[in-house]
Amino acid sequence: MKTGSIKFRLVTGGIILVLLPLLIVGFLAIMKSSTALTDISKKRVEDIAKDLARLADNSLNAEIKLAELIAADHQVGDVLGLVKQGGTDGAREQIDGLYRRLGEVFAKMGSGYQGIF
Numbered sequence: 001m002k003t004g005s006i007k008f009r010l011v012t013g014g015i016i017l018v019l020l021p022l023l024i025v026g027f028l029a030i031m032k033s034s035t036a037l038t039d040i041s042k043k044r045v046e047d048i049a050k051d052l053a054r055l056a057d058n059s060l061n062a063e064i065k066l067a068e069l070i071a072a073d074h075q076v077g078d079v080l081g082l083v084k085q086g087g088t089d090g091a092r093e094q095i096d097g098l099y100r101r102l103g104e105v106f107a108k109m110g111s112g113y114q115g116i117f
Helices: 006-071 074-090 092-109
Strands: none
Touching: 074 092
16 A cells, blocks of 8 residues: 555544544543542551551550559559658568569460560
8 A cells, every 4th residue: 555545544544533532531541540549549548547546546545544453453552652651671572462463463464565573
């Protein structure tokens, strides 16, 4: 087929008329889908971050409640009163008993806690 013939021009023009809109629509579809995927990914990351923050907040609140329960224990208060009155030397036996008791409490809670017991 000669490049100057009418047949060549009609075929070439037809191909261009079909391919040009197809390329434009394809490009727009790719751009919109990539934008949509980016938005979805950002939303998922945001949701995961919120869930992790909520989990950390719940864990910290549980730890605060545990610390409050241990601090409210009568044995802890009694030993602290003895230490305040006579120092640590006068309450050594009670301090050791408190360490043993707290060690038992932490042992029951499992290996997720660290302490000096």
